[in-house]
Amino acid sequence: MTIRIGVQIQPQHADYAQIRDAARRAEEIGVDVIFNWDHFYPLYGEPDGKHFEAWTMLAAWAEQTTRVEIGCLVTCNSYRNPELLADMARTVDHISDGRLVFGIGSGWFERDYTEYGYDFGTAGSRLDALGEALPRIEKRWSELNPAPLGRSGSGRIPVMIGGGGEKKTLKYVAKHADIWHSFSDIPTLERKHGILAEHCKNVGRDVSEIEVSVEVSDVESAKAFADAGATLFTHGVNGPDYDLSFLEELVAWRDSQGSAT
Template identity: 60%
Template sequence: MPLLDTPVRIGVQLQPQHQASYQVIRDAVRRFEDMGVDVLFNWDHFYPLSGDPEGTHYESWTELASWAELTERVEFGALVNCNSYRNPDLQADMARTIDHISAKGGVGRFIFGTGSGWFQRDYDEYGYEFGTVGSRLDDLAAALPRIEARWAKLNPAPTRKIPVLIGGKGEQKTLRLVARHADIWHSFVPAPELTRLLGVLESWGEKEGRDVSGIVVSSEIGRVDTADADASYAAGARLFTIGISGDNIDVDLVQRWLDWRDSKN
């Protein structure tokens, strides 16, 4: 799979947990856009994933709608939306509406990041059937064509082809869905494994009749050094995301990665 001739971009995942108030997130969104961050993410869960399990937490989609109004330039979305919680056609309509809210210059900035779900407490507490890894992936496979079909029917239509980001590394189901539907693949893997999985993705692309070299490869850098990021870059990654949680918004960390981005571009 050839390397993309595309610039490096830096994302920040503002994990919506353990904030003293929503003002912390609001201020961080504005500050990171001003700093030049390329993409802002949250996640689609109902409870904290680390720290105090009963700590403060905010819902993803309503938060993203607020970001559409708060920002002017930055792209944004969930890393990732959970397909299980909402009817596929409703997801499409929500995404289309947020796309329009964010279209300050005529073109929206929303990224539809999605996955099959995994955090059982979300399901148990909110009354969703947890199923199995396989059944949740099958549900995602069934949902994505419905989402794409709904985008084609909505009036008004989305302002652009809303980019689809799919997260996960499963070789038999997830990567086939990436080859079939995704514009961005969030890999969750270090460079050595990334190289191998890109080969798997390319094989699925051949079976699906799609050239997958245009898919942007996404990776996480919150707990790695620049040598690791350089290796992921060499393997083909071009979107690198830092996870930030709670009230301690590490602006200096983000600036260091922005400087690294600029050195690559």
Template identity: 65%
Template structure:
């Protein structure tokens, strides 16, 4: 069994809504009792009307830091390509202080080509984007360490992605939390590969918290996911309504585990 407590997160997707509706969704999430509220780092909706309403990730996290008092907050996940790594680290340090030490720094290599094309970023290849992420991580950590005032805590780093040769190696080297994609079988297999990368880089990767998205009720998938090592479960919800009914079920499941 994992040494990490069972936690429930909600990803409040910043699309197809007015900001007031997003703010309300964060408020409801904290009242329901989630452990973490995530958004995402894109410039356009990922589904629904591709040119629908959408808001930027990190300015929003600053607002969430002030709006909330208990839950952790973060991006699931920040796209490494969109900001200089030193700048991103300083943004993270600032939101860490604004929130009183409740930021999770979620990051990934990036994949949504429309964001890159429309905003003038070089999309390149997946291999190059993963290499850029690997290069950015030591810079991010060095800048966090150099900031004055220092972060309020060692900001947990969550890396999202499942590439078995490259991405999981970056996870093994740098992450406190790994966010994987897929069902319990996929997570189990990739988790084993992550542990092997940990051995290769001289780190006990079994200590890295396992995180995954869930879209079904706990009675259908929780047991298998827990057996796969997952302890952080994220339910996603989209605007304009930000339905929290599935989130509530997962919070109730967490509380029933004792």
């Protein structure tokens, strides 16, 4: 797989005009994917600071941008009925002409749950719920009219699963995902990629079909992750200023590898 560059525009501590401007600038710089995240309150900084909802924002980005893929890094499975979420994703997929990446995970930020009235449960119960939701989402996509466009008109919306649980999450990645986002260091990534390969073997997939996604803060770490098998490198930026200068370095490094968009 070719090297790709992403940015996570964290929808906190900013007015929406600043977020919209950051997405515009990121596309102009040449990134491949623009992500937000799916929370209801800031994850750091002032806990009651400005914050915006993810999926309505993705619909706006779908109209605002023309080339980049867009998505959540990642959607919390707990916050929306799976069938509704599937329909929302299909709609944004069409608005964007097939540029949606459907990122999803089991959820973890307890304040979101308590403030919005969701059952927090346990890490295990949330992972079980994710495992139950993924086939329901895929089934709903197969039933919707019109059907999803998907990447390059394939009819399949690429699925990104975030997390590293070896017994459940990686098994879901092997069965359902096109992209695995690993929240781990390099030694852990290498070890868990081996576990993912075993899960893939058990379901008849080649692990090389699954893009490995990581977060990076400098080019040297991106190079090291690339040596470990990652190909999608995302840098997170916080409001209100959204400093994108490092993205220019990442894009230049990508282009030097012969992987320009």
